Amino acid sequence: MPRATPTALPELVSYLEGLPEPHILFDRRYRIVAANAAYRRQFAPTGSVVGRTCHAVSHGIDVPCDQAGESCPLARARESGQRERVLHLHHTPQGESYVNIELVPLRDAQGEQGWFIEKMEPLALAQTGPGTPGLIGRAPAFQQMLELVARVGPSNASVLLLGESGTGKELVAQAVHAASHRAGAPLVVVDCASLPETLFESEVFGHERGAFTGATQARPGLAESADGGTLFLDEVGDIPLTMQVKLLRLLESGTFRRVGSTELRRTDLRVVSATHRDLKAMVADGRFRQDLYHRLATFPIALPPLRARATDIPLLAEALLARVAPRPGLRLSRAAQTRLQQHRFPGNVRELRNVLERAALLCDGERIEATHIDQALAFDAPGAMPGTGTPDLQARLRAHAGSRAALAREMGISERTLYRRLRALGTPDGA
Structure with missing residues (x-):
């Protein structure tokens, strides 16, 4: 007691x-x-x-x-x-x-x-450091988002995730699903941006044999596959207008028809959708149905951009580096972490992952330094030459009169990395 x-x-x-x-x-x-x-x-x-x-x-x-x-x-x-x-x-x-x-x-x-x-x-939806895959963070903006996820997760409410590209909307959708009583059933992803209008209907609702050229057998759609679970509509702002009314019927009644069939089918699913677009502006412009918007946005959650949670960058970087590093044990120096926190990351977590993977490939030692981060960021700089990580390596070669070792020191890289870049440029001494 x-x-x-x-x-x-x-x-x-x-x-x-x-x-x-x-x-x-x-x-x-x-x-x-x-x-x-x-x-x-x-x-x-x-x-x-x-x-x-x-x-x-x-x-x-x-x-x-x-x-x-x-x-x-x-x-x-x-x-x-x-x-x-x-x-x-x-x-x-x-x-x-x-x-x-x-x-x-x-x-x-x-x-x-x-x-x-x-x-x-x-x-169990989030953690404060690297470990199992999932949401990572402890910044106030992250915690505010996480509290909304924890509140809406156990319900059946439709959730609309709003945020810039690369903010981790699919991970948050997985967290919403995992927090629900549907967690034991499938989370089915519909990549709305990659589906042309001619394929959207058959992919989502399925089709019968002979419904169109090439339909040699009946096939259930993603809505049927999500029965009992969650349907995640990624980039929902890209759904064609002609398909929006059929999607609305599915969300309101749980019923649909396969392409080429008159049989009304039912499915029990929860909808989580995501977009980086301004759906309210699209509604005002007539590019998105207002009734569908309100059906999807029962519980909207805004995902903070990485620049709004810069204190989380060292935590995220450590977790991402463990996944993308070409060899185990690679670490970030304190100066490298600081340099990452100074960057605005318009591409958010996706960009952070790319930068870390580049820096890991540019590093020959066991610790990534700030110079490696600068080189990795230079790949995206205006005028950067693909494969060099610097705006113009050839110009530096022409201006440098010393040895290759001296040039490598000047650039803050190892000789081995310099020769890799020279080979990528096809220079004679890069062999």
Whole structure:
């Protein structure tokens, strides 16, 4: 049984002890008076938390969360008088992890909020460092987005992901699906940008044998494949107008017809869509149906660009580098991390991955330096020559009178890298 102060209700403490999810009970001064077995196993396996403040245990701080730049569910409950939910970044014996918190205020004999029950559910959708693939970050903009994902995930609401190219919209769609009761069923992706109008209908709704030239057998569409799961419409702004009305019928009624068939079929699916386009402007211009927009945008989530979460770049870079490095053990120097954080990354996380892969190929040692990052970024500079990573290597060759070793030092690269570039240019001494 958890220990509690004499004023805590024994029946309540006993009830919390039997709950499978981690729960704590604390008073209006933030002091924990009881912690159930699930909480102790997960968050305090080596010591007692009773008598300590919730913010000291969860965050390692001496003041309540709202005084340290975070959202405090107790402060919100005092204001609203009802239960509150927040997403917090908790300190645990295994390191930092995201936790969904639901706080319920309880009134004492005088009708005042005297006790607070807090339920904690670790959020497996995201992490604060490299590890298993998924959403990575801890910047405020990232946490705000993640809290919306955690809220809408368990529902059946249609979700519209809005953000620039390369911000990770498909990863967020996977997180929404994983947080739902449909997680055991398929997440089916429709790449709307790659489907011409002539193929869109048959790919999404399927077709019968003989429906068109080349249809030698019946084929179910992606909407059928997503039955029980989630249909992810990537780049939904590229759906042809003529197909938008048929998609709307599917979303509103769950019914559709295969191409070449009069039979009405049903499918049970949830829709998550994504776009980098301004759908509201497209609606105003008549390029996107207003009724379809409102059906898709039940719960819109804006994905922050990488420049709005620059503090996450070292975390993302370490995780991406582990995937793209040509050899294990390659690391980024502190100066390289700083150089990455200084870049605006108009291509967002996708561009970051490209830059890291280039830098890894340009590096001959075990540590990527800022010079390697500069060289990798130079590939995208105006006038850059493909394969050289510099605006004009031949011009530097003509202007340099010294040895190749001196030129390599001047450029901040190894001689081996210089000779690779010379071979790419077809120069005689690059052989």
